[in-house]
Amino acid sequence: MIETINKFLSSFTSAVLNCSLYSGEHASVNEFITKALDALNILFNDSESLEIMIIEDDIVINKTLIRNAGIQVVNLIRKLKRKGISRVDILKGVEFMEIKDFIVSLLDKDKVTKGFPHILTGAVDIRLGGQNLTEDFRIGDISQLSALQANGVKEIFTNVSHFKKLETYGLEEIVLKFAAAFKKEANILKLLCPIKSASEYTYVHATNVAVLSMFQAETLGVRDDIKHDIGIAALLHDVGKIFVNVNILEKKGKLDEQEWNEIKLHTVYGSKYLAKIESLTRLAPIVAYEHHLRFDGKGYPKIKNDGRKQHICSQIVAISDYFDALRSRRPYRKELEFEEILFVMKNESEGMFNPFLLDNFIKSMYRVLSG
């Protein structure tokens, strides 16, 4: 039975994945739904339904915990959770089109994943006897405990080294504060937990790039969870500099070629470091790696696979990075005026940025700053 459940899960997640990457009309989606349905029909010989429960990051099917389920299942869990679903019951009699419609609705942020005759969606809960909990005592608050226990960003960045993994609790907190500040117009910079880095400039720069990137995401109508991830990725975009020789990083004179090459490696160091952290959004290593790639494919690091373009989030962070770098006062040069920077970005950086994003950024900045 577990073999058939695994077959179902593998086919179902592949159908979801292909529908997500291509479309519901892609032949692969039909192929995998057919395979999933075949497995389901075998399972229905023994029971009237297939119960899928998402318990935190585990998947339990027909009361059996599925072990080593793999990345596809992890992504399915994420998709279900995003829709507020932690329980799916598939009933005997389910047909191809119903599964297909369910998958399509699961992937469409505007569609409600409900109302299927043979696929029931809901949540998993523990029924505790006795009195009902009042709203404030819902167990949900316990999950905030871990955030409260975080020792803050100070501790997080103290832990950044080759030998330690980044503690992400505090980063989450910063980004949530940014997001809240966007809504409340609070003075967010007062609330920020400062980020330690190899140089003082990097700290301020990282936070500003995060603010600017989340701002861009906001203007682009990016959904909240991605905006949050962009914030995290932007905060960490230069984390690789921690692994660059501090003397080079803080050198005031001109850099020679070797030194410059060493600085350029911060993209590789950063992505290597961040890619190893399971709990971190994948956007963090992507952005760390790509934020100095250009829209026209030039820039660094040199990538071997021609034709691959910068991820949209790296493009967003690249704009923020450039803007803030020119905007911030540095020991060796004066800061540029806001208009001067936008002028430079628009006219002197051809091929560097996604023109649509750059226009959006400039327009949005003008609209905000003109009140």
Added chain:
Amino acid sequence: MPGEKELSIDARLLSDAIIELNIARRNVTIYPKDHPSVEKSLNRSFDLLQKIFELREDITIAIAKDTLIIDEFFLEKKNPVYKDFALYMNRLGVAYITFKKGITKDELYEFQKTITDKTLVDSPELIEKKFVEQPLKKLSIGFINYDAFSFVDSTNVEENSKKSSIWEKYIYGLLTGALQSEDVSDMIQGISPDALGSYLNRTITDEVKEESYDKVITSYISRPSSNIFSDQEMKKLNELINALKPEIKKQFLASTVRVVSKDVQAAKRFFNEISVDEAVKFINSINEQNLMIPENLKNLIDKFSSLPSMVDEHFIPGSDYIIDDIFLSGDARQLMMEGDEKKFVSEKYMSEIRKLLGYSLPIAGSDVIKEFDKEYNDDYIERYFSQIIIDLLQSDFVTDIEEYRIFINLLNERVEEFVNTGQFGQIYQLLKLISYNEKNKKYPEITEQFIKYFYSDDFLIRLIDTFRIFGRQSREEVWLICDYYGELIIPLLMDALSNEESPIMRKFLINLLKRFGNKLIPEALKRLEDKRWFVKRNMLYLLADSKNIEILPYIRPYANYNNSKVCFEALRCLLNYGDEYGITSLKNSLKSGSFEDIEMAANLSGMYRVNEAVDDLLRILKKRTLSSADVYQKVLVVRALGEIGDPRALETLKDLLVSKKLLFKNAIEHLNEEIYKSLRNYPIDSIQDILKEGLKSKNEIIRSESKRLSQKVQK
């Protein structure tokens, strides 16, 4: 839940016991019972348990996914040993373990042995069965009962509950009476200050006693496994007090002061550990409420106010200091302590940044935005991520074996995804990568494992299965993969071809196989012996294009095979090489009475322009026409002769054109049209008279063909 009563055992003892149990678990996995390491760790965990049993009769360790709970107290969630132990037990489906007074070392060993038994760990139901069938006298284990997780309509689940740790709720229910009852106040510690404040504002009445306030405060901030009043807890407490309505704020603050001043040593630690901000907030609140501060606490506050604001062990002479391996300038330190970002960013820019924070544009619905939406898709992001890992592995920057292992494992997890979504380009890059690393003997052990997986039948069969779905969209990448595997993949592709029902897919697979050229000959010859006619046909089809004359002896027997499709392919193959045996067989087929054989042989004669077959073809043309099928056969022969273009055929064709059409008039008219259509390969001079007649024909097609060829002659 946590905090209502204090742990009756020393936290340190408990921590050590869990650490030793975890060490013992690891040792039992590796070594036999009598190994000194096993004995040592078992003895130590046994001794620690004995010390615990001096204080209590039993101890239950409950497991809420990655968190351990003793009695009703959460153990430090961040402690890696607790976490490791909890996750391991959770993976085995264990909800709680109870150690009872009187437990023996043998029982302890038996427990460790069972939970680490390699034959059982992958099937927790077997572990459960074993403990049920052979229970340990002084050790009991409870397994997760998924029946307790019930289905509820998602609209009926509170937002908070959706984010909650359901494991904690489960374990809580379990510990407090098998999921039957609960005490609301138990859960106090996990609640956010705002939520708790709001609840207290609504529910606290004047009748509440002083001790109740103390109890709430103690429950809310005390942690069994760490010093009370850490900075985070103080922050939480400050937030709680701020969230309270004025009428009860004072009582709670007074209660806090009482709790803090009870233990001066703890209070001292508290002032040393919390941040200046939190301490000042706390003292300000006390002042605002005009509270009386106990003398001992007052002294402590005075002392505290005269201390330097912050002690940093890592402060080094000069203006710099070091934390971990990061050097930071004195300025940076100041920045972190005071948030003095002005030092690096002008006030003007800061105000611009601040303005951004309040800005929200309406969601744009343009196509560009929709295109961006695709890239925000989790699966798309995963794809990018995988590509970066491949890039890193291909670079010279992964120089550490552990790092290499991590990245290889990351990709290994994704291989199935690559396969199931037709990401053949990434699979090819991986293959190239491991091949490069194998040649360069880079981390051979890890590389070897990876290679083993990529060369397993299971993987290859799944890969080929997905060629069927995605292959036609990525022909070149599929070929690169096939070329990488070389001869190894040929039999599997041939199997897939044999089992394929779709003609389009068969064509795709055949084209793929044909690109192997001579490499496929041995396998194709072997499969000629397959009993299924269509397998023979496919193999002959593939062999026909190979450039190896040595295969001919293997092909010849099939030139006279009893299945015309097999026969056709065999003849095609032989004629491709101009093989005499093939020509003879072809002629024999033309002489046979079988309509099917003649049709096939006529087609091949034309296709390979077999001059030797002209006489046999003409003989068929000269035969009397007895049915429309005969006319159809003659059409095929005319076409074949047309391809060969031998002038010997022209007289017979002329005869056919002038013959009387009494029967099968339409069919013969069609035959005549075909004759004119077939003239292009004959010597021009020898067809002039036929063309002349054709130009006069009443048949439009014949006239037009004649005109076209005549113009060609003139040119």
